[in-house]
Amino acid sequence: MRFSTFHTHTCYSDGKNTPEEMLRAAIAKGFAGYGFSDHSFTPCDTSYCMKLEQYPEYISCINGLKEKYAGQIEVLCGIENDYYSDTDPEDFDYMIGSVHYLVIGGTCYPIDHSERQQRECIAKECGGSAVEMAKRYYEKVAEHIRRTKPEIVGHFDVITKFGVIDETSEEYRRAALEAADEALNYTRIFEVNTGAISRGYKKLPYPSDFILRRVLERGGDVILSSDTHSAATIDTFFPESVELLRGIGFRRLAVMTANGVGYTGI
Template sequence: MSGTYIKSNLHTHSTFCDGKNTIEENVLSAIKKGIKILGFTSHSMYPYYNETYMKPENFSSYCEEIRRLQKKYEQQITLRLAFEVDFIPGISLPGMENYAEFSPDYLIGSVHYIFNRSGNFGVDNTPEIWADGIKKYYSGNVRNAVCDYFTLQKEMLEKGDFALLGHPDLVRKFNEKFPLFDENESWYRTELKEMAKTVAKWGGATEINSGAISRNWLTKPYPGEYFLELLHEYKVPVAVTSDSHSAENLDCNFENSIEMAKKAGYSEIIYDIDKAGYKFCPL
């Protein structure tokens, strides 16, 4: 473990997917903000895509641009080449073998869509899509939809090969402004406890992700305080990330996220991930 806190962000999006800024604009902003390690994690379901994901024909250009900037700014910042890979059963799996030709430093595994026999819908697109999906595919039963979300994450952890679990309670995204369930209910807390156990058994790490804060949906990051306490109880390591989609938000809420980690019991966080594994620094 390093002797001092090292500021980093391992979850960054650019114009190669649904981000607002180019890779180089993000790099320059990170340098100004004192970020020492910046990981680019373009949305991916290679070789498939939708409108917010990176097109298969752009993967090589994405990798080439990151490697170009690694050399250009090597004296000022460390850049990591990575992908945020969606888990879509039977279609997209976050596995290093599936991305071997691009030689990424790491992968983030994420679930953004709920699938059942009737169809699928986005968890974090808009409050309307979230609510309509629950009404259409679950007859309004939000508990069943939320439980299916966690079931998909568990399946991804069982089958995938990745380093970081993305926003593990994404179902909270709209719950402050448009609440559909009570996060203090026993069934939901039971789901969180089982999820924390599964993450611990998997053996990887998750993130304290402030993406919904920068988008003005939440006032606290993913995971919520109770979930984070459980993750610490089960000895799951964490990284503080911003899930940034704009250069100005690369370090959004970092001070509060770090305080939340400390409150949960963490004394160190992951500041870097490469092919050798996790690197930790104290808080």
């Protein structure tokens, strides 16, 4: 099958390559579609995201690539919209809704950047309880999706990245599933994100099996995302993810197109 990915980063945010380098790598791999989704501006941490004044240049760069490579690959201009951003969806072809921070009492804790920072948030703000942090995170996820209604729910359980949370805990699972149910009321597509595999943090994509089963049960869809930050990892773990999804019972993948959401059978 021909793959596509709609969660990708370039040097406009924290990726290594230019948009055109990424697109050429996708074309070389025979991709059908490619969506750019650089990080939205977050005032609490400007170290990895686009600046607001870069948005017009980013959009016009991607629009130029749409024209240049028309007929070879479908190109879309999206954005990975963080909870703490104020993004106009009209500016982009689609949005991925993600939560990367918990801002508590004026302190910004990145929750997927390093294990040290995640543990600091647990120790200082959550009474030492990883599940408490997870609950706060999932409340933000549910609120973000309800408020912004993005096309795609981004790396839903990214807080499991460092293995700090006990995913077998009933309390944890309840918080995750409640947020999944709420998100599904507004956004039908959850991404299956392989980014932590290519960066060596995880052996399987986000989200975990029990969450994917809930998405299927509730009639939701999945989309394959590499969340790639370099041209070398555009399709990491894609064939394996398709097998995994088939095993759970999914029979189609969502794909973004210029005319809205489409589907490919698996």
